[in-house]
Amino acid sequence: MDAQTKSGLVDTQNLPDDREIAIDRVGVTNVRFPIIVRDKSHQSQNTVALVSLTVDLPHHHKGTHMSRFIEVLNEHGSVVHVENIEMILRHLQKRLHSRQAHVSFEFPYFIEKAAPVTGAIGLMDYTVKFTATANHDDIDFVVTVIVPVTTLCPCSKAISAHGAHNQRGQVTLNVRCRRFIWVEDLIQLVESSASSELFSLLKRPDEKAVTERAYENPVFVEDLVRNVALRANGDPRITWYRVEAENYESIHHHNAYAMIEKG
Amino acid sequence: MDAQTKSGLVDTQNLPDDREIAIDRVGVTNVRFPIIVRDKSHQSQNTVALVSLTVDLPHHHKGTHMSRFIEVLNEHGSVVHVENIEMILRHLQKRLHSRQAHVSFEFPYFIEKAAPVTGAIGLMDYTVKFTATANHDDIDFVVTVIVPVTTLCPCSKAISAHGAHNQRGQVTLNVRCRRFIWVEDLIQLVESSASSELFSLLKRPDEKAVTERAYENPVFVEDLVRNVALRANGDPRITWYRVEAENYESIHHHNAYAMIEKG
Amino acid sequence: MDAQTKSGLVDTQNLPDDREIAIDRVGVTNVRFPIIVRDKSHQSQNTVALVSLTVDLPHHHKGTHMSRFIEVLNEHGSVVHVENIEMILRHLQKRLHSRQAHVSFEFPYFIEKAAPVTGAIGLMDYTVKFTATANHDDIDFVVTVIVPVTTLCPCSKAISAHGAHNQRGQVTLNVRCRRFIWVEDLIQLVESSASSELFSLLKRPDEKAVTERAYENPVFVEDLVRNVALRANGDPRITWYRVEAENYESIHHHNAYAMIEKG
Amino acid sequence: MDAQTKSGLVDTQNLPDDREIAIDRVGVTNVRFPIIVRDKSHQSQNTVALVSLTVDLPHHHKGTHMSRFIEVLNEHGSVVHVENIEMILRHLQKRLHSRQAHVSFEFPYFIEKAAPVTGAIGLMDYTVKFTATANHDDIDFVVTVIVPVTTLCPCSKAISAHGAHNQRGQVTLNVRCRRFIWVEDLIQLVESSASSELFSLLKRPDEKAVTERAYENPVFVEDLVRNVALRANGDPRITWYRVEAENYESIHHHNAYAMIEKG
Secondary structure, X not given: OOOOOOOOOOOHHHOEOOXXXXXXXXXXXXXXXXXXXXXXXXXXXXXXXXXXXXXEEOOOXXXXXXXXXXXHHHHHOOEOOHHHHHHHHHHHHHHOOOOEEEEEEEEEEEEEEEOOOOOOEEEXXXXXXEEEEEEOOEEEEEEEEEEEEEEEOXXXXXXXXXXXXXXXXXXXXXXXXXXXOOHHHHHHHHHOOOOEEOXXXXXXXXXXXXXXXXXXXXXXXXXXHHHHHHHHHOOOOEEEEEEEEEEOOOOOOOEEEEEEEOO | OOOOOOOXXXXXXXXXXXXXXXXXXXXXXXXEEEEEEOXXXXXXXXXXXXXXXXXXXXXXXXXXXXXXXXXXXXXXXXEOOHXXXXXXXXXHHHHOOOOEEEEEXXXXXXXXXXXXXXXXXXXXXXXXXXXXXEEOOEEEEXXXXXXXXXXXXXXXHHHOOOOOOEEEEEEEEEEEEOOOOOHHHHHHHHHOOOOEEOOOOOOHHHHHHHHHHHHHOOOOHHHHHHHHXXXXXXXXXXXXXXXXXXXXXXXXXXXXXXXXXXX | OOOOOOOOOOOHHHOEOOOOOOEEEXXXXXXXXXXXXXXXXXXXXXXXXXXXXXXXXXXXXXXXXXXXXXHHHHHHXXXXXXXXXXXXHHHHHHHOOOOEEEEEEEEEXXXXXXXXXXXXXXXXXXXXXXXXXXXXXEEEEEEEEEEEEEEEOHHHHHHOOOOOOEEEEEEEEEEEEOOOOOHHHHHHHHXXXXXXXXXXXXXXXXXXXXXXXXXXXXXXXXXXXXXXXXXXXXXXXXXXXXXXXXXXXXXXXXXXXXXXXXX | OOOOOOOOOOOHHHOEOOOOOOEEEEEEEEEEEEEEEOOOOXXXXXXEEEEEEEEEEOOOEOOOOHHHHHHHHHHHOOEOOXXXXXXXXXXXXXXXXXXXXXXXXXXXXXXXXXXXXXXXXEEEEEEEEEEEEEEOOEEEEEEEEXXXXXXXXXXXXXXXXXXXXXXXXXXXXXXXXOOOOOHHHHHHHHHOOOOEEOOOXXXXXHHHHHHHHHHHOOOOHHHHHHXXXXXXXXXOOEEEEEEXXXXXXXXXXXXXXXXXXXX
16 A cells, blocks of 8 residues: 555555454544534524544555544535434445444434413423434434433332422433434433433423422332333334433432333 | 512522622523634634623622523623623623623634645644723623633753653633724734644644744744734733743643733 | 752743733642541541642742642642631742642531421531631631521412422522631521521431421522521621522522622 | 331332333443552552443343442442452442342552653643453453554655644554453553653653654554554463544644554
8 A cells, every 4th residue: 555645745554554453433522513403393493513433444554534524524514414324324434444434423403382371382302312323325323412401219108208309310312213303202202211301491380390290200210211211112113212201309328229121 | 778579589699688788799600501712714613602791799798699690691691792792781781780780701713724735624622711890881801712722832942952842832812902802813813823723633844844833933932922012012902912822841840820901 | 039949940930021910819629639638526427528728929020839828728638627727828829939828628517406396417518618818917818608408388389279489499508707607507597597407318207397397488589688687697706707598499490599609 | 029118118129020122221421439449560550440331131030139239339448459359349249139230440550660761750631441341150251441652654754745644643542351450551562662752741852752663663643553453462371452543634624544453
């Protein structure tokens, strides 16, 4: 292989390597990049992603060409949705001469939500992640939603004269699907599994409603992941999932945690 | 004061308080919110901010009304620039019946940059923060830019047979201005004070140029903040500044740090 | 000034500087260092601190000597308490030929606590920070405790048929004292100002007690900082304080915040 | 199952569950806990761990007993090393009536190191993680070391008239072993694979040596993981590894990344 190039500068990356060790993944991480994502109600929303782009590297190459990852990202433009992530993967495989390519885009995602009684409109923020791998012709796609919720402790409610400790929790749901599923549907699946969903804007009648709803729907962290698992099992679009819940316990400084993965 | 309201629900926040202690700041923090910011080259860019909104609370009120902060933010819409931040402050003062109001918006900010030799275009990301306070009629406005740079150590260069340790550093520049100054100008002020600016996309001839430029412009963390201070002193628009630099030393696991504040 | 030294290597830092700009602070940050801190009940505990050490630098010196900060830290040994922090400051002033010196040590701090009913013993973790500045002969010392607590919302309790939203909150109390005050006393001052303190270990009868106590002691974030301020005002040892509280609201994804600083 | 207990308080966790969904992991996370770890040179060192403890939960139980995880941790005491982590796992299996148990301890770890020329002694900090799972009688143990290093870019060196960009990088090495291996040996394995190791304390002659050593040993992030893989392949104690390297590029704001996992 000729490491000399048209710029006259040595192409060190193209030198042969004799350590006989292939690299599973090499590329760039922590790239902040503005993107546009399609959403269910408004067609698209602007947000900012943390991006990683990697490929595999055969044992006989010394290095990959890091600038090409950024070029592929730039050439692709800012619109990122499920369909065109496949194009990025194919583009990476071609430009980097690799069998595999991996991308992930993690970004804040916003949904307009009406308060339960007054209907006051606020913007709830979630975190969404698209992780995709191309292996030769195959594509593996995982969608992740990170959803903050309220959990109210069933034990605390059962044993206390009044009140029950409750707290903010966070559910991370990863899914593989056999056909398209909106991020909004996954978020709704999680929110309906908790003691209550969260809101950005609540007036007093709303706060009363949310407080009472949480008190009437106590869930352990175990109940939360089971409720999500039940709903995911019942959704014909979902072929695999992994759900984690973490409660920022209001009576402890540590967290309660539970996880179920569909085998 | 009547804590009973038209919703028929007690307004606990409106109850009198007899502890005789005024609160300097009360409100909401960590609100993620999509915003549109004006930029020098494209008129505007979409990004996502972490927002805090607070007011002062006189000693005789038990609590503020947290939902009103979110309402003010929502009513204002997503376009955030220097001029209309004053409107948010005035709106907060009015809705919360306060003398003072404080807001901060911190967000990633992107600038298209051409590589120094090939001219290849990439998107560099920075962090920008607008912090503003209204006190009665006065407005105090601070712009902050957080700029990653290269620093190459003058001592290491001077004493070594070849090479010199260099690393990514981060400069945080806060300024008060007597008239409008573009974020791009502040970033350029910082980048020209370092061994080299950073780029998102560099081809081999660019990498050669950037490496050699850094080697020819060694700066200690002390030089870096002094260079920024010199340029800020010479800019008639800047009335106050505080500059901090932190080098993620490539030979240590701790950081080198320097700070200058214009008195 | 002679930049040539006994090692025969140029001392670049000792070169003169003609920019006529003094540096307020220069040194090292983010140094992880194991320390031993005195505690009220056990005489001492082992922990790990994040340390920063800085000095001022007159305008005519190009740079400071970064390795000396680490030498001062090493020579001092691992025992860190209020009294001997002054020694570190004096040592820094002397070794770096500076008028001012600043240090901060931030570290996890543990207190054995008995559950309220069963008396079961657990280890609660807090974060403590010592920040100290020497200016010529003067020493300024600030102790900070970061204390997680439970807050239960008075409004939610007042308007709801049953239950009340509550959550983990965090109080940051900074104080200056005219005479020694134990970290344990500051933590106790904060914990007694909340709806309930937190525990590491609670059995069912304890959970019942903590849940009911929180329900009987609702506090807004405003109440929390005022309760701390009242107690601090009443403590003759405390000459200045700044108290901040941040509630990780269980019904919102943003936080409620309040701050009082004693003028 | 009887949910009524000797305290007279309902044991909600012991209620039967009819959702027919087993939980893979449930327990506590983010527990800060002071520990004592054995080290190669001093027999033991004090540090502070972030701990998680989880078990599996059969489908017919509504909940686990969160307080028992903390009790097991407390009863075990603060000394944590490879051998007695198995005891914690067995204890968890027994107290929680579970087939599986999982623990992880992540903590800063310190090694005294002499500077390469002057021999000046400083304390380098690393991050170490012990992750262990018991499945019935089997134990699976993974040791992780997170090691900061210097990397100097071979391409930048080859094409530039002088100098070469270099930076702090971070290597995460996870291993499974057939017999005991000191954390110090794993760290040394990683450090010898980079352009240079890092030091806490370097005097000028040391800085010269480290700068020149890095210049003479340029490594791409690809070389770094391959060097680690080669050494790990050659160590008869290591049966499995996964090595990741991330370079905080001094010329970019994003990171370069590579990973090799032994299949």
